[in-house]
Amino acid sequence: MHLKARDRPLRPGDSFPLGSNWIEDDDGVNFSIFSENAEKVELVLYAPNQKYPKEVIEVRNRTADIWHVFVPGVRPGQLYGYRVHGPYKPEMGLRFNPHKLLLDPYAKAISGHPRWDDSLFGYKIGDQGQDMSFDERDSGEFMPKSVVINPFFEWSDENFVRRRIQIKDMVIYEAHVKGITKLRSDIPENLRGTYSGLFSRQMIDYFKDLGITTLELMPVHHFIDQRFLVERGLANYWGYDPINYFSPECRYSSMGCEGGQVLEFKRMVNELHNAGIEVFVDVVYNHTAEGNHLGPTMSFKGIDNLAYYMLQPDNKRYYLDFTGTGNTLNLSHPRVLQMVLDSLRYWVLEMHVDGFRFDLAAALARELYNVNMLNTFFIAIQQDPVLSQVKLIAEPWDVGPGGYQVGNFPHLWAEWNGKYRDAVRRFWRGEAIPYSEIANRLLGSPDIYLGNNKTPFASINYITSHDGFTLEDLVSYDQKHNEANGFNNQDGTNDNFSWNCGVEGQTNDPNVIACRERQKRNFVITLMISQGVPMLLGGDELSRTQRGNNNAFCQDNEISWYDWNLDERRIRFQDFVTKMVKFYLAHPIFRRGRYFQGKKLHGLPLKDVIFLTTEGKEVDEKAWSSPTQTVIFVLEGSVMDEVNKFGERIADDTFLIVLNANPNPVRMKPPAGKWELVVASLLRDPKPEELSLDGKELEIEGRTALIYRRTEL
Secondary structure (H helix, E strand, O other), X not given: OOOOOOOOOOEOOOOOOOEEEEEHHHOEEEEEEEOOOOOEEEEEEEOOOOOOOOEXXXXXXXXXXXXXXXXXXXXXXOEEEEEEEOOEEHHHOEEOOOOOOEOOOOOOOEOOOOOOOHHHOOOOOOOOOHHHOOOOOOOHHHOOOEEOOOOOOOOOOHHHHHHOOOHHHOOEEEEOHHHHHOOOOOOOHHHOOOHHHHOOHHHHHHHHHHOOOEEEEOOOEOEOOOHHHHOOOOOOOOOOOEOOOOOEOHHHOOOOOOOHHHHHHHHHHHHHHHOOOEEEEEEOOOOOOOOOOOOOOOOHHHHHHHHHEOEOOOOOOOEOOOOOOOOOEOOOOHHHHHHHHHHHHHHHHOOOOOEEEEOOHHHHHEEOOEEOOOOHHHHHHHHOOOHHHOEEEEOOOOOOOOOOOOOOOOOOEEXXXXXXXXXXXXXXXXXXXXXXXXXXXXXXXXXXXXXXXXXXXXXXXXXXXXXXXXXXXXXXOOOOOOHHHOOOOOOOOOOOOOOOOOOOOOOOOHHHHHHHHHHHHHHHHHHHOOOOEEEEEXXXXXXXXXXXXXXXXXXXXXXXXXXXXXXXXXXXXXHHHHHHHHHHHHOHHHOOOOOOOOOEOOOOOOEOEEEEOOOOXXXXXXXXXXXXXXXXXXXXXXXXXXXXXOOOEOOOOOEEEEEEOOOOOEEEOOOOOEEEEEEEOOOOOOOHHHHEEOOOOEEEOOOEEEEEEXXXX
């Protein structure tokens, strides 16, 4: 192999910042990488579309555990990787193999995706000793390369960034970058499924019309398609297998994979901000795509396996796996913790994102086998002047022992409230559950969060998310149908909180369809009158179906993509969801910053909330602890116990909310006063006696949600 002779001498460069950083004034790039256990590090430069490297540079300069060099003449667009030398002793946690080209953990762009080959593994595939053997094949031909980028971008979103959306005004919309626009025919074909498609005028107008404030994107860190999926003709659609924490996933870029993905992502955020829409990203700092001891060597494993991963104390050949993916990132190591914090700050300061949803966040608190919410990661975020000011949402569990941590995350954090999801699903399924259970969920789960001095906004309320049934499928299937995934329908959770109106799957029966449409409305109404932050699963408003697949992580096709060809039924439901989002945002009583107390405040004669029996009496202690299928309560708008930024007391309408999950009608005696119907899950026009209440008993149909506004005391 003939390598180009260097025409300008190397310089030692700097240990900080890590990664590859173009210094225009010096006409070159500073390269810096961490490895505390390596014996030698080589920087490998590639020309575009070339199989072999054009230059291999030994990185001779080391400051503590940082290896660094300045290379003159290198400019943005340069492709590169590393080869790291050291002992290969898996039983000691050391897996160095200089035959494997490695991605820079701090790379800001990656040129594409691996082509699966046995050489991507540090050991000899099929060898009897498995990973104890040593493979000498060069993986460079099959590996994507890290890319030097030009970081310059002219932002115009300063006004939005300065104002920010308050958490009390948020409506989150969880979406997949590709899936949401892939089938949208009014967007140019080359932009569908891309960052550009997401900030197209069509999509921005759609988000504005729908009323959502916050777009929460499923993973956009560069990820890989696992080998077993590729060999089955499938793909890693969801993206929960990252191989880098700084690079935007380039498969969503219409501008290519050699830096264009960074520019395009920034344009997307800038345009969404200028439309008044926040951008959150779903981040996966709990594990990487390198898997367990039998996984490939693509980056961290070959740079310093002992530092980057949590290993079993008694045999470091094996990994501690609290994520179900084979490995767990070792945030107890200072440099790994630094990488995660640097990554988060990069996405805030350089990419302008507004918040993060942390996948399997309990794993970030792992100290060996224990979960410690006072560990260094959470303390560091709380003290960080940048990260402490952005919105942080935890998926508050992992798959290890003691990993279910709903309610236990620190003060700055909000949480996906899985208890809310489960209780509301069970309730509308028709189960009789304790009155206190469903009431607490509707009031922002004070039984979970109030004792930790949190507000109702600690609870991210949701009925459906990417992980499980869509809303359409929730009311259409009793059992998962994941056959297309190829795992004999054994994958995915037993997501059986649904009630399918008596028929499994798709149907043309008008009675079944009407029943399901009402159930969907019941769920949406419940979500939008609950205290806390509501989150919609993208496409639920379109009645999106995954044909009963509740684990469509590998379905990069019409099973997962959003279908925009709406019939009359789906248009009506979309309009209903839009109406409910705007109703929620119009009424601060559903977005209180303090918990309801159930008592009289400020000397006023009315309680701020009162729960009622069907006889019109206040729920007593016995009823509070007894199972129910019907919840009736009044939210008193004149006793908000809230003030605005000017110190003025906030007032709102008073609402009577009736949620009857009983399949049979119930008779209700309304509270005193006059009430008018403002929202109903009914698919028919309301009867005259339903439109207004004036003390007379009313029959409430089975499985119905009604909202009344008080017009007179």
